[in-house]
Amino acid sequence: MTVSDQQSNFAVGSKSFTAVAINCAAKAGEWIKTKLGNYTSLSLKYSAQDLVTEVDKGSETMIRNLIHTHFPDHSFLGEEGVEPGPEASEKALQRVRDAEYLWIVDPVDGTTNFVHGFPFFSVSIALSYKGEVIVGVVYDPMRDELFVAEKGKGAYVRGRRMEVSSDAALSKSLIATGFPADPHYALPMNMKGLQALVPQVRNVRSGGSAALHMAYVASGRLSGFWEFGLNSWDLAAGALLVTESGGKVTDTKGAPYDLGVRNVVATNGHIHEEMLTALAKADAAG
Template sequence: MDLEKMTQQVVSLCQTVGKMIRDEVNRLDEQDVEYKGVHNLVTYVDKKSEEILIKELKKLLPEAGFIAEEDDKLARGSRFNWIVDPLDGTTNFIHKIPLYSISIALNDGEETILGVVHEINLEESFYAWKNGPALLNGKEIRVTDTEILDKSLIATGFPYYDYSKLDPYLDLFKDLMQSSRGVRRLGSAAVDLAYVAAGRFELFYEYGLNPWDVAAGALIVKQAGGQITRFNGDGDYVFGKEIVASNTRVHNEFLRKLSQYFFS
């Protein structure tokens, strides 16, 4: 399998579907919004995007199955699986806030071997493949060399349905407001991860996430020289519902700080 070539094909597909999504933003009406759960929104654009992506990804690797946000009835493959978020940042999209993305990863068993995050509004394609570089629109990207949280810009996301960890989460947030250069909440976990890889953030953390939110971005961070774990420091971050992704240098300092609120 030529992973580099396949990655480039996925990038091209995301760019094509991204233009379709951007063309639809001003046509969207409140009546087009559906609720999958509490504050968990979906539109016909999410569904249309996923249909196109799945159709084309099947052509690229016919034996692969799918783990996709908008259709949990898709068959999973015995070895290869595409992990697809057709529109990460749907709430931003609905409110016409220009930050949302397409996220596509390919897993070989439990290992992610290809990842693409395409931020639609700036037309920025972040991508990587196993044993290859991390790239942004064809140029190699790397995480920062920042060594302490006090000089770091941090990204996070807020839970919209699982509030079981909200108190320690807000306590940590308050701490980071005072012990870093700032904390940002953009509304697309895939973009947050891509921005860590590109050196725009030093660190991203969030809980309550799904594989399609993080699989592609986490690989890009890894290939850009970063580190990814769960809150407790272990490695099951794709399916583990929580993630810490960093430039490596600030990772342990952050985990020590996090543990004071979550594991004390």
């Protein structure tokens, strides 16, 4: 099923919010794909692992302009409009999180992969209403896979309803994590968790796009995902995908997900408590 076919399926939100999100993700994703191996500028942001190209900035500008064409009064929070580092991210979110309608966008989630030509990156677009995510879209342009969720209406990929995996124990689970750009706190904490969880699970993957990891939990390809030091634009769309597919999303200490969560655990629900307990036992819950 093509992106255009899916647009007609999901043009059901109030004022077609979902259709706009899908259109933005599809257009940005197709443009990003044409730039693979063809970007011209590369710079560092917060650390040597935190990269940005003109493609990230161009994608965000395209998405912002398209959204504001339809909804000029809506607020917008995009990764490239925020100074690097966790403090700046938190401040940027605080300024807009109570807006009536807030679009939360990661224009290229997986920039490091994009820079290296590793075909695992995505466009993540979420819409929150008074602080609660009501639409989430994650688009993988390399596989032409569009993951879409509307609050209360389920989540879909390629037009099919998604369901989380049925794995009932960590020992039967394939899970994922990432390696945070923050070398002082988030990375060491994640490494502690990795050391604790690897012997307890079937295996661990690290694809390099938190939004796609969450989409893969939603679609049952992974049974769990955790990572430290993420931002609202990494998580907002993916969190709705997971919950609308029957899964569970909390912070690493078990508190319910909200836009301010930076340290996340997202699972099929069945292994959630076991995963939280394993992280806590390893002193890897933050």
